[in-house]
Amino acid sequence: MTIEQLFSQTGPLALALKGYQPRQAQIDMAQVCDSALKHSQQAIVEAETGTGKTFAYLLPALVNKGKYIISTGSKALQEQLYHRDLPTVYKALGSAKKKALLKGRANYVCHYRLNQHVAHVPSDDADIMHQLAMVAKFAAQTRSGDIADCVGIEDDAKVLPYVTSTADNCLGRECPDFDSCFIRKARQRAADADIVVINHHLFFADMAVKDSGFAELLPGADGYIFDEAHQLADIASDYFGETISTKKILAFITDARMLYRSELRDMLQLGKTLDKLESATKDMRLAFGSDGGRGDWRKALTDKALCDAIHRVNKDLAFLNQVLKLCLERSELVEPMLERLITLKGQLDRAFDVSVRGYSYWYEATRYHLTIHITPLNIAAKFKEMLSEREAGFVFTSATLSVNDSLQHFSDALGLSPSRTLMLASPFDYQHQALLCLPRYLPEANSDAMPRALVGICQQVIRAAKGRCFLLFTSYRVMHMVAEVLCQQMDYPVFVQGQMSKRLLLERFTRHGNAVLMGTASFWEGVDVRGSALSCVVIDKLPFVAPDDPLLQARMQDCEQSGGEPFAQIQLPRAVIALKQGVGRLIRDSQDRGVLVLCDNRVITRDYGQVFLKSLPNMRRSRDMNEVNAFLAAID
Structure with a gap:
């Protein structure tokens, strides 16, 4: 059966799914996926919300012979794909292929x-x-x-x-x-299966790290399909780089202490050495101040007090190494513990050698932990080499891959050489279903007056929408400033990121039907609320990465040294993709109606604002909040 027949009005999907209608965009995508998988080629497909991209790549994987790995952007999407979408397609096709869900x-x-x-x-x-x-x-x-x-x-x-x-x-x-x-057992089931659903983190972990005692699983596939592929470059950077953290050291101490208490109780020196290392590790975090934040690791190493704190940890790791060696004959569990210790010390030693070019050395201090990152500035060559080692087809798809009507930014970042590229617009009628408002008379995006202005806009749309709002922020600081006022003054339930797990927040937001949800980066994507529970999305400002972010600075400097344009090639594309993801929360279904309020006047006042507007769905636009109120009032 051809792809056209599979998706036709008389095909298996039409017979199995009530109300199914063939969509040309879905058929076009399925044909591109089918060709790439059959002929071991690369294909890139941007398929906006409503295209039906999931079925468009699932059917070719199920009707073609061979083993296929489907990788998603998150565990939530992984479970949705495995427990909801795959069974539907399996039933429609009557497929006998074995399937498996594999997580990290x-x-x-x-x-x-x-x-x-x-x-x-x-x-x-x-x-x-x-x-x-x-x-x-x-x-x-x-x-x-x-x-x-x-x-x-x-x-x-x-x-x-x-x-x-x-x-x-x-x-x-x-x-x-x-x-x-x-x-x-899970890996064995995956090894035996024809369709394996994983996530991007697991894909790179399997490629970059060969777990001792576990066979390498993924390279045996005939094809790989990456959904939410816009996340790949950043995730690859983490796995091709290296991190050392106080959290990792403290986890080691916890396990070593368990060994001490269960099998080496009389080794008092081990207990004291672990206590000393734990104290030094916590002191190393405190040396970076109470506020935390990100910074340039190279600059941090010029501070003598910080260096002394790090050297104390290194010295205590070296001494613990000597103590554990004395216990080698006492327990078979000491040797793997010793190997972990040597690895930790090697990572900390490498963090002192900041002379290697092509990497960004940066740190992140949270409330409890310090993490040192050694991140490659360009992963294209490594990713290209990884793909070339595998005789397989590769499909990369997402609703948000293009910038200014081009897929070049995505392709270059991963070193791809696609045989086919395809950009499919959403079938939703955005002109009638949605309204984009860019409010007049706003202060500058980074002005101290902006939080107060945001409170006024949020209060207005929450009342007009009778709750039913997502308020998306680019910083925790501004989110909490606005939340403090809204939680006191609004008659509708207000849920704020951090109050409970993301899953519970979304469940409660949807269940209430008239609630307000406030979130930062993790709520800009992978959130699917359909129907009347969500009628308005407010975005505080264009999601540019903070200019003092050390990784961004290193990438921009590297781009400049290569003769490129850092803003146009690094900052702008990332912000456009992030904004498209945030906007994508609003209209999830052909019956949805809603308003997007973008509170950043740079969209109007700066030349690059047109790049953002051109990348967004074709919504009706307004600068009048009265139109917003009228649109929301008209939604049933």
Whole structure:
């Protein structure tokens, strides 16, 4: 059966799906995907919301022979694809292909670590003790071991580091629970399957790191499909680079202390050395001040006090190495612990060698942790080499890949050589379904008066929309300033990012039907609220990366040295893609209607504003808030 027949009015989709109508854009995309997968070529497809891109790449993967890896941008999209979309297509086609869902190791309960911590409770924190009991009960009943299925354990649960493994602390084939290991079983199911649904982080982890005790899984595929492909370049940069963090060191200390308490109790020097290292690690974080933030690591190393704090950690790691060597004959668990320690010390040593060119050396200090990043400025060559090693077809798709009607920025960033490119507009009638408002008389985007102006606009649209608003911000600071006023003055429920997990926030927002949700970067994409629960999206300003961001500065400097235009080639494309993602939250269905309010007058006053407007859906535009009120009042 041809692609046209599969998607026709008499095809399997039409017979299986109530109200199905063939869409030419969907058929065009499916043909491009089919050709790329069959002939081991590269294809790039921008398919805006409503095109039906998921089915357009799923059907070719299911009707063609061979094994296909489908990679999504997040775990939430991964689960939606596996539990909702794939079963629909399988049923329509009557497919017999084996399918599997595979997540990263941090998503599966580790029997060994769970048993160790149940036997030696790691904390007197009541929450952790209660959660340990919940996970232990779940582990005894589950077949998959996927902790997302454990009711009551959220993504940010305190217990997770104690009941899951990392590539550093996994014992691999040496683990006493290897035969019952949930990760091993999940990877085996994936190895046997014809369709495997993963996420981008797992794809790069599998490529960049060969887990000891686990066979390499993904290179055996005949084709790879990357959905939400606009995220690939940034995720690849993380995996092709290197990070060392106080969180990683403290996690090592926790595991070493568990070994000390369970098998090496009489080794008092080990306990004291671990205490000393823990104190030095926390002092290293405090040396960067209480406010945190990002900075240039090269500059940080010119501060003697900071260098001294880091050297103390390095010195304590070296001494701990000597102490652990004395315990080698005492337990078979000491050797893998020693290997982790050597790796940590090597990473910290490399963080001192900032002479390697082509990398950005930067740090990020959060409330509790310090992370040092060594990030490659250009991953195109490495990614191109990675793809060339595999005789397979590659499809890259997303609703937001183009800038100024061109896919060149995306293609260049990953070093792609596509045989076919395709840009498909949304079938939604944006002229009638949506209104874009750029309010008049706003202060400058970075002005101190802007938060007060935002409060006034938000109050106005919330009342007009009867709640039902997303308020998207580019900074936590401004979000909290606006939230402080709205939470006190609005009659509608106001949910603010950070109050609870993202999943719970979205569930409660949708369930209320007239609520307000305030969020930053993570809510700009991957959020799908259809129908009457969302009628208005307010965006505080154009999402340019902060100019003092050390990674951005390094990339711009590298671009300039290569004779490029840093603003046009680095800053502007990233901001355009991010804005398109935020705007995409508004209209998710052919029945949706809503208003987008963009509170940044640079769209009008700066030449580059036209690049943003040209990249957005063709909505009716206004500068009059009265039109916004009238449009919202007319929505049923």
